[in-house]
Amino acid sequence: MKMTLMVCSGDPEVVWNAFRMGNLMLEQMDDVTMFLNGPSVQYEQLSSETFPLMELARVFTLSEGVLLA
Incomplete structure (x- = not known):
């Protein structure tokens, strides 16, 4: 299924x-496919110890997810 x-x-x-x-x-x-729009495009700057966005984005792209910003 495509999401x-x-x-x-x-x-x-x-x-x-x-x-x-x-x-x-x-x-x-x-x-x-994940499309980041508006403030979410800055996910790298939003990343923190509590919300490790960089790690999750890395796993997403290595798992063949498509990330568009």
């Missing part, structure tokens, strides 16, 4: 949950 996630929030927790959901869908063998 697209659109994220347009600057809240680190929202972006973190979107990456977690995308990674879960990739584990289930779905084709996943």
Whole structure:
């Protein structure tokens, strides 16, 4: 199944949950594209110890998820 996630929030927790959901869908063998829009494009700057966005984004792309910003 092909899935697209659109994220347009600057809240680190929202972006973190979107990456977690995308990674879960990739584990289930779905084709996943994540489109970052607005403040979510700055996910690298939103990354922290509490919300390790860089690590989740790395796993997402290495698992063949498509990340568009």
